[in-house]
Amino acid sequence: MNDWSSMNISASGLAANQLWMNVIANNIANANTTRTPQGGPYRSEIVNFQAVGGTPSFQSVYGQALTSPNDGGVEDGGVEVSSITEDTSPLQSVYDPSSPDAVNGYVQEPNVDIATQMVDLVSASRAYQANVTAFDAAKEMATTALSIK
Structure with a gap:
């Protein structure tokens, strides 16, 4: 790991969680949208x-740390969004x-559960x-280390 690894890891987490919060906001904003450009709710x-x-x-990280004790031989980590997928849970039918x-008198409404979205929003936040x-x-x-030098 280099000196900036922890900041890079945190920055990747910030970006991923910001995107997650944006998706949640979009879900909440469309909770009553029954007609989309693609058709359907x-x-x-x-x-x-x-x-x-x-x-x-764990074994590979431990093995790398044993062979390269200076930096552990571990690649910089972090998190990224692998995909954004549609929820396949059933839609709600309301008369x-x-x-x-x-x-036939029934409207298919979105499968957005506001309570679940709010729990996810708190988690992302x-x-x-x-x-x-x-x-x-x-x-x-890093600032303290620079001032010591």
């Missing part, structure tokens, strides 16, 4: 994360014959804040 989106460079096993989107705290700590350590 809006389907909520799910953000999928993965480790940057894949997930190494509303007055709606222009009604078929807390993860974002944790990355800010880690970044600030790394910055403070």
